Amino acid sequence: MKNLLTIIIVSFHSENIIENAIKSINRKKYKILVIDNANSLNLKKKLEDKYKNITVLNSKENLGFGRSINLAIKKIKTPFSFYLSADAILKKKSLEHIIDYAVKNNDWIILTPSIFNTPTSKINIIKKNYKKDIDSINFTQGCAFFFDNKVIKKIGGFDENIFIYYEDNDFFFRCLKKNKILVINKALVFHKGNSSVDKKFNYEIELNRNWHLMWSKFYFYKKNFSIITAYKKTLRSFFSSLIKIIYYKFINKKKYFIYLNRFNGLLSSYMNKKSSRRPKID
Secondary structure, three states: OOOOEEEEEEEOOOOOOHHHHHHOOOOOOOEEEEEEOOOOHHHHHHHHHHOOOEEEEEOOOOOHHHHHHHHHHHHOOOOEEEEEOOOEEEOOOHHHHHHHHHHHOOOOOEEEEEEOOOOOOHHHEEEEEEEOOEEEEOOOOOOEEEEEHHHHHHOOOOOOOOOOOOHHHHHHHHHOOOOOEEEEEEEEEEEOOOOOOOHHHHHHHHHHHHHHHHHHHHHHHHHHOOHHHHHHHHHHHHHHHHHHHHHHOOOOHHHHHHHHHHHHHHHHHHOOOOOOOOOOOO
16 A cells, blocks of 8 residues: 555644644555645654654745645655645545545546535535445545546646645646546545644735635636636625725724735736735744
8 A cells, every 4th residue: 555645745834733634544554745835844853753654845935735736746656646634634444445446447537535524515516426425526625635646747737826726626627627526425534624724823824815815716717717707706806805905994904904915916816927925924
């Protein structure tokens, strides 16, 4: 099993929660590669000293989600990879259920466990019970998914123009053109959500989230559909943010800066500027 699959975990100030994800993995069976975007030498030493079969790769810059996965794929020697969010926990035997399906079938490009605290939305289900205990879907939360490294390399991996948000939408959109995305319902994962970064950075992360959520949304629809569709999907948010900037400027500074970041993220995307904002965390 060690030569079949590598687990990828992306960390950014995730010291408070990442070990829960690690402990949910059978480390005797599977290799784990942690991409640490906070470049913490303390985290690297702690994890590599405490756990066997773990490698921590420190990045000198914050790569974001997609670039981190692409970097991991370049480093991995096993044929398969499984991405697990730092704030997600796998139920026992889940990986075995996924691997068993993967090696016996060729009707898939992405396999994902069922997120038992967030059921798959009906609008994302292409075919319920595509096979026994398996659903065919068009999108899932990007907290846990299994893939063949060679296949993902052929479709170009994640779009590195996107720092965070909508990178999984774009990735799965392209994956579906090649094969099916399937939920293996016997495999389960619990995803806490929006908790992989230390809580003391919450406000800065919220500002960053709002900037990129807007930048990436316009970019995604412009890239995959049309610029007209992109404007239709975002103009309401643009004008709403502008109104709330004016409203909150003198009565609530925190909300003022949140909507200012939403507005600036969209404006940057409208002007065809790169996704430039990064969390201001020392």
